[in-house]
Amino acid sequence: MGTTRSTRLTISTACALALGLMLGGCTAAGPAPVSTGAPSGTATAAAATPSPSDAETTVPVDATTPPAAPSQPADALASVDQIVMSSSSFSLRAAGAEVGSVPFVSRDLDGAVATLTRALGTPVPDGTTGGHCVLSQTRYSWGGALNIGTRQLRTDPGSLSAEITAARLTTPDGRTVSLSGPSGVVVGTSVAPLVAATPAEQVDASWKDVTNVAVDPLRRMEDTWEVGFYGTLVHAPKDVITTIAAPVTLYDYC
Structure with missing residues (x-):
C-alpha cells in the first residue's frame, strides 16, 4: 500500500515537471515583434509617393514675349558682281550665274530702278529737260557709270533706254561690279x-x-x-x- 502511494506521487511529480517545461518552452521561443506604430499599407504608400525634388518642374511661359521671327533668305541681287548689257536688257550676274535681269521693253522705269537699287544701291536722278534732237527724259544714274531712263530720241516708244559709261562701279557696300556690253565690249578699250x-x-x-x-x-x-x-x-x-x-x-x- 505504501509502495503504491509513493509510486503515484513520483508519477504525478514527473508529469507536473513535464507540463511546466512544455509551457516554459512556448513563451521563451524568441523576442516579441517590435511594432512600428503604422500599418504596413501606409508605409507602402509613403514609399511610392515622389518627393517634390523628384517631380517634374513646370517653367511658366511669359505670354508677352513674341516668338522669334523666322530668318529671311539672303537677297541674291545683293551679291551681283557683273552686269552685261544687251540690246534688250541688263543681265545681273553673281559668280558667273545670272541672278536677275532688267528688260528694257514692257518694263516700267520704277520697277527697273527698284531692281537695280537692290543690286547697286540708291541711284541719283539724272534726267534731261529736252531740246533740239533731245527728248525730255527721266533718268537715274549709279555713279555716272550706269544709267537707265525713259526713251530717248532714237528709242522705240514704250521702251526704256540705258547706257554704260565706265568699265566698273563700286557699290555702297564695297562690291566692285564690272560692266560690259554685247560680245564683252568694255568702255575704255579700243574699238x-x-x-x-x-x-x-x-x-x-x-x-x-x-x-x-x-x-x-x-x-x-x-x-x-x-x-x-x-x-x-x-x-x-x-x-x-x-x-x-x-x-x-x-x-x-x-
Whole structure:
C-alpha cells in the first residue's frame, strides 16, 4: 500500500515537471515583434509617393514675349558682281550665274530702278529737260557709270533706254561690279577689234575721229538715205569706247 502511494506521487511529480517545461518552452521561443506604430499599407504608400525634388518642374511661359521671327533668305541681287548689257536688257550676274535681269521693253522705269537699287544701291536722278534732237527724259544714274531712263530720241516708244559709261562701279557696300556690253565690249578699250569683227554696214566712221558700231541688232532698217540698225550702239571717239547705249538706232540723223 505504501509502495503504491509513493509510486503515484513520483508519477504525478514527473508529469507536473513535464507540463511546466512544455509551457516554459512556448513563451521563451524568441523576442516579441517590435511594432512600428503604422500599418504596413501606409508605409507602402509613403514609399511610392515622389518627393517634390523628384517631380517634374513646370517653367511658366511669359505670354508677352513674341516668338522669334523666322530668318529671311539672303537677297541674291545683293551679291551681283557683273552686269552685261544687251540690246534688250541688263543681265545681273553673281559668280558667273545670272541672278536677275532688267528688260528694257514692257518694263516700267520704277520697277527697273527698284531692281537695280537692290543690286547697286540708291541711284541719283539724272534726267534731261529736252531740246533740239533731245527728248525730255527721266533718268537715274549709279555713279555716272550706269544709267537707265525713259526713251530717248532714237528709242522705240514704250521702251526704256540705258547706257554704260565706265568699265566698273563700286557699290555702297564695297562690291566692285564690272560692266560690259554685247560680245564683252568694255568702255575704255579700243574699238578696233570690234570694228574688225563687225560687218561693214554696221560701222559708221563718217564723222571725223568718231566711230559708231551697231552690235546685237534687233532689226535692220532701210530708207532712201542709208541702211540702219536698231540695237546696241558702241560710241568711240578717237578709237576709244566711251559709251555703250541700248536700244538705239545707228544712222539716224536728227
